[in-house]
Amino acid sequence: MIEKSLKELAQALAGKRISSLELTDLYLERIARLNPDINAFITVDPEKSRAAARAADARLAAGQGGPLTGIPVAQKDIFCAEGWLTTCGSKMLGNFVSPYDATVIRKLEQEAGLVSLGKTNMDEFAMGSSNETSYFGPVKNPWDRSRVPGGSSGGSAAAVAARLAPVATGTDTGGSIRQPAALCNLTGLKPTYGVVSRYGMIAFASSLDQGGPMARSAEDCALLLNAMAGFDAQDSTSLDRPAEDYAADLEKPLDGLRLGLPKEFFGEGCDPAVMAAVRAAIAEYEKLGAKTVEVSLPNSHLSVPAYYVIAPAEASSNLSRFDGVRYGYRAPDYGSLDDMYCKTRAQGFGAEVKRRILIGAYVLSHGYYDAYYLQAQRIRRLIADDFAAAFKHCDVILGPTSPSPAFKLGERAADPVQMYLSDIYTIAVNLAGLPGMSIPCGFAAGLPVGLQLIGDYFAEGRLLNVAHRYQQATEWHRRAPEGLA
Amino acid sequence: MTQWEVVIGIETHAQLATRSKIFSGASTAFGAAPNTQACAVDLALPGVLPVLNKGAVDCAIRFGLAIGARVAEKSVFARKNYFYPDLPKGYQISQFELPVVVGGAVTIPVGQGDKAYEKVVRLTRAHLEEDAGKSLHEDFHGKSGIDLNRAGTPLLEIVSEPEMRSSDEAVAYAKALHALVRWIGICDGNMQEGSFRCDANVSVRPKGQAEFGTRREIKNLNSFRFLKEAIDFEVQWQINEIEEGRKIQQATVLFDPDSGETRMMRTKEDAHDYRYFPDPDLLPLVIGADWIARVQGELPELPGQKRERFMADLGLSAYDATTLTANQESADYFEAVVAVAGKANAKPCANWVMVDLAARLNKEGKELAESPVSAAQLGGLILRIADNTISNAIAKKVFEALWSAEGASADEIIEKQGLKQITDSGAIEALVDEILAANAANVAEFKAGKEKAFNALVGQVMKAAKGKANPQQVNELLRRKLQG
Numbered sequence A: 001m002i003e004k005s006l007k008e009l010a011q012a013l014a015g016k017r018i019s020s021l022e023l024t025d026l027y028l029e030r031i032a033r034l035n036p037d038i039n040a041f042i043t044v045d046p047e048k049s050r051a052a053a054r055a056a057d058a059r060l061a062a063g064q065g066g067p068l069t070g071i072p073v074a075q076k077d078i079f080c081a082e083g084w085l086t087t088c089g090s091k092m093l094g095n096f097v098s099p100y101d102a103t104v105i106r107k108l109e110q111e112a113g114l115v116s117l118g119k120t121n122m123d124e125f126a127m128g129s130s131n132e133t134s135y136f137g138p139v140k141n142p143w144d145r146s147r148v149p150g151g152s153s154g155g156s157a158a159a160v161a162a163r164l165a166p167v168a169t170g171t172d173t174g175g176s177i178r179q180p181a182a183l184c185n186l187t188g189l190k191p192t193y194g195v196v197s198r199y200g201m202i203a204f205a206s207s208l209d210q211g212g213p214m215a216r217s218a219e220d221c222a223l224l225l226n227a228m229a230g231f232d233a234q235d236s237t238s239l240d241r242p243a244e245d246y247a248a249d250l251e252k253p254l255d256g257l258r259l260g261l262p263k264e265f266f267g268e269g270c271d272p273a274v275m276a277a278v279r280a281a282i283a284e285y286e287k288l289g290a291k292t293v294e295v296s297l298p299n300s301h302l303s304v305p306a307y308y309v310i311a312p313a314e315a316s317s318n319l320s321r322f323d324g325v326r327y328g329y330r331a332p333d334y335g336s337l338d339d340m341y342c343k344t345r346a347q348g349f350g351a352e353v354k355r356r357i358l359i360g361a362y363v364l365s366h367g368y369y370d371a372y373y374l375q376a377q378r379i380r381r382l383i384a385d386d387f388a389a390a391f392k393h394c395d396v397i398l399g400p401t402s403p404s405p406a407f408k409l410g411e412r413a414a415d416p417v418q419m420y421l422s423d424i425y426t427i428a429v430n431l432a433g434l435p436g437m438s439i440p441c442g443f444a445a446g447l448p449v450g451l452q453l454i455g456d457y458f459a460e461g462r463l464l465n466v467a468h469r470y471q472q473a474t475e476w477h478r479r480a481p482e483g484l485a
Numbered sequence B: 001m002t003q004w005e006v007v008i009g010i011e012t013h014a015q016l017a018t019r020s021k022i023f024s025g026a027s028t029a030f031g032a033a034p035n036t037q038a039c040a041v042d043l044a045l046p047g048v049l050p051v052l053n054k055g056a057v058d059c060a061i062r063f064g065l066a067i068g069a070r071v072a073e074k075s076v077f078a079r080k081n082y083f084y085p086d087l088p089k090g091y092q093i094s095q096f097e098l099p100v101v102v103g104g105a106v107t108i109p110v111g112q113g114d115k116a117y118e119k120v121v122r123l124t125r126a127h128l129e130e131d132a133g134k135s136l137h138e139d140f141h142g143k144s145g146i147d148l149n150r151a152g153t154p155l156l157e158i159v160s161e162p163e164m165r166s167s168d169e170a171v172a173y174a175k176a177l178h179a180l181v182r183w184i185g186i187c188d189g190n191m192q193e194g195s196f197r198c199d200a201n202v203s204v205r206p207k208g209q210a211e212f213g214t215r216r217e218i219k220n221l222n223s224f225r226f227l228k229e230a231i232d233f234e235v236q237w238q239i240n241e242i243e244e245g246r247k248i249q250q251a252t253v254l255f256d257p258d259s260g261e262t263r264m265m266r267t268k269e270d271a272h273d274y275r276y277f278p279d280p281d282l283l284p285l286v287i288g289a290d291w292i293a294r295v296q297g298e299l300p301e302l303p304g305q306k307r308e309r310f311m312a313d314l315g316l317s318a319y320d321a322t323t324l325t326a327n328q329e330s331a332d333y334f335e336a337v338v339a340v341a342g343k344a345n346a347k348p349c350a351n352w353v354m355v356d357l358a359a360r361l362n363k364e365g366k367e368l369a370e371s372p373v374s375a376a377q378l379g380g381l382i383l384r385i386a387d388n389t390i391s392n393a394i395a396k397k398v399f400e401a402l403w404s405a406e407g408a409s410a411d412e413i414i415e416k417q418g419l420k421q422i423t424d425s426g427a428i429e430a431l432v433d434e435i436l437a438a439n440a441a442n443v444a445e446f447k448a449g450k451e452k453a454f455n456a457l458v459g460q461v462m463k464a465a466k467g468k469a470n471p472q473q474v475n476e477l478l479r480r481k482l483q484g
Helices: A006-014 A020-038 A046-061 A103-111 A154-161 A178-183 A218-228 A272-287 A300-321 A337-348 A351-364 A370-390 A416-423 A427-432 A460-473 B054-066 B167-183 B224-243 B289-298 B303-314 B318-324 B328-341 B343-364 B375-386 B392-403 B410-416 B425-438 B440-447 B451-464 B471-483
Strands: A041-044 A072-076 A115-120 A168-172 A187-190 A210-215 A258-262 A291-295 A396-400 A436-444 A447-455 B004-015 B077-081 B091-095 B105-110 B117-130 B134-136 B145-147 B154-160 B196-206 B216-221 B251-256 B261-267
Touching: A006 A020, A006 A218, A020 A041, A020 A046, A020 A072, A020 A115, A020 A154, A041 A154, A046 A115, A072 A103, A072 A154, A103 A115, A103 A218, A115 A154, A154 A168, A154 A178, A154 A210, A168 A178, A168 A187, A178 A187, A178 A436, A178 A447, A187 A218, A187 A460, A210 A218, A218 A436, A218 A460, A258 A272, A272 A291, A272 A396, A272 A436, A272 A447, A272 A460, A300 A351, A300 A370, A300 A416, A300 A427, A300 B077, A351 A370, A370 A427, A396 A460, A436 A460, A447 A460, B004 B167, B004 B224, B054 B117, B054 B154, B054 B167, B054 B289, B091 B117, B105 B167, B105 B318, B117 B167, B117 B318, B154 B167, B167 B196, B167 B224, B167 B303, B167 B328, B196 B224, B216 B224, B216 B261, B224 B251, B224 B261, B303 B318, B303 B328, B303 B343, B318 B328, B318 B343, B328 B343, B328 B375, B343 B375, B343 B392, B375 B392, B375 B410, B392 B410, B425 B440, B425 B451, B425 B471, B440 B451, B440 B471, B451 B471
Parallel strands: A072 A115, A072 A168, A258 A291, A258 A396, B216 B251
Antiparallel strands: A041 A115, A168 A210, A187 A210, A187 A436, A396 A447, A436 A447, B004 B154, B004 B196, B077 B091, B105 B117, B117 B154, B134 B145, B196 B216, B251 B261
């Protein structure tokens, strides 16, 4: 059952071969048994999940189910969910029970009828690439428990990889869906900015954050995205477009597909074993009828520096609301108001969050704004222009997701710049607002390698099609980590 | 001794009269129990996002059109970052580099009587922003309470050029602006509830000097009287400082109405760095020509347009037209008076409203809206002056009678109290003859060339007529008989 696709699970539920409650209990049992070691979930609430499963069963029995009704899902703890502890991986929100649902939660639970299994671990406020900045402890990579699962959606990735959930939600600000998907042998999609509502998704960097699905296949991603996406009047940056069936074109043949290979993604700095797997995937695509074109993204080397100005700038402001006044953590002992602020934030935030708040406050401050923030915005425009020029010559851009497979826990924790370079291939996509995916494409010394696919605006359907055809021809995505029966 | 010139610029915060908040659906009604009108967005719960209330934009466009400003095709909401317990997000959403309204001007009447003049004050900009909540420092046993009902209430911040040169001009400007925002229905103008509050930037410089002196900003003045008192105190303080050899430091000050003094809040050195940047949660505000045209179509006749019409159609002077259109109540009242008295009598209507009625109201400390004499009653009274039923002197009596409700109309009072002017020349002639016969001494003096004696005779006739004789007729008859 735990290896079944969403489509197969839906058929099993529709055919009454299993109930949603039984399926939910199956996963809850696995979580109870395996999560203490993996640490993929911050919060599970079996009674809440089982109540939702019973409601889903009633809906199915009444013939009112949708394509995903009754299917369990793990929710990244960045999404506010009514009645659930919603921590964002931080001590600051260690006691915050959300009084409302994020749009994504409402759509998945109430509209589509999925059953939330729990809230998954993550880097604190989504700031990190290893899940080591979480206040709730690091997550272990199910493929090698001495290694990181990637981040920031590391808990969601580990949960799906360890078969603690069939699918999960994630969010991606600079690679936080794609990089952990790559490191855990999953398929993850970051949609075009504005496709998935950000309402109720705790903001890290508002102009870059985007929610998306994490699953074991492109087909599952397509089905989950169908339930997550859509215009939301409560998010002013949400795009008002007609609803789309992201699974509609999955089977389209790839004949004549033009794959763009940016020369900047195939130079130095990438693990040779990763590069070998990516090259093999390109050869596979050629067999499927695609042809390759060399393209250039000449400003991509500026994406990490530009990102580490824009994202911290927005974060420094977004995180100001965590002040100890209305909810969340407040320092137990303080003197003046300023002292309360200082102690609350000094104690409530972890080191990486504080580092980024300081960077952000600095680049926005008087006298530095033009040199940093405005300059970074100009680079952002150049990067988007690079992609626009490249898409004149190709349909989908392809390259590695991460320059290396999963690294050891603690290996990069002391060196922020080394950690930031984990996202060197993914960040430009967020800066441009484009859709991007990571799909499994092989192994390097037993560790999963991810292939990144980047599409033009609103090309989610095309990306999923390109991923799905590859997954029909290969078996990488079907591999499961051992020792997690 | 140095002659000092005062330079004043004013920033006004007008709460916009929308039903819901600028970025959330919560109500803006005043006076609800604390924190009952604050939704998830106003409380800045994790994950919430702002959605712009188009009604607030309508208000900004109305204002822009009313002052002849440019309504920006594209304006941008920015975050102003600072920590305070009544600011839930840790930043205020405002507009910084690209405001929604740019430029414009208001024409203000300053002073009264002979010293009255009018002045055009240009505006720099007006921008949309959200209000903060309120900190409550009483009744919490040493702690502070926070009421977030006001958080997110839409504000229009209106910034003038530093063009005012006295506290009188500053007050006249604030009053004109106050009248205008109420006139166009974008703000209730309730100063006690904080719907309309002013900050005054004040500096002084030696007369003739081109560059401005260093300014100090007086915050949160919520009455016209405080505005005047605060500026007057501040100006004198600054002059004293300079004359005693000290330099003015740029600073923000507060006015204490009890002591009548301003006191320092913070200097420029410890001013905040607000780290403004465009709010990534909101798209740029784009206002197309059709939006502006729609709002234009909904506007009432504006003060400026009314003023022009009063001058062109009714032949009023510029000063009279400006004064009468200083607020909607006086313009409406005046028009209602003219509607009864007729356009031909517009000038006396203006005088009665601006002088006699205004003085009487002032004496009683009443507002125009509370006037015991209605516009229709005043119009009826002016009609009777115009058709010579009563003289101006009698008219003042009738006005007093109307004021104290001795009758429902001027006609009723004239009838009841027998105040109708005597215009029958036979009757007047009889009176004149009687007086001439009884005052031979005065007649002799007049004939000897003493013009004063003539006035005494007129007075005698009027007295005999109990004030009701037509003064012009009395004059003519007397002169004819004395010279004849």
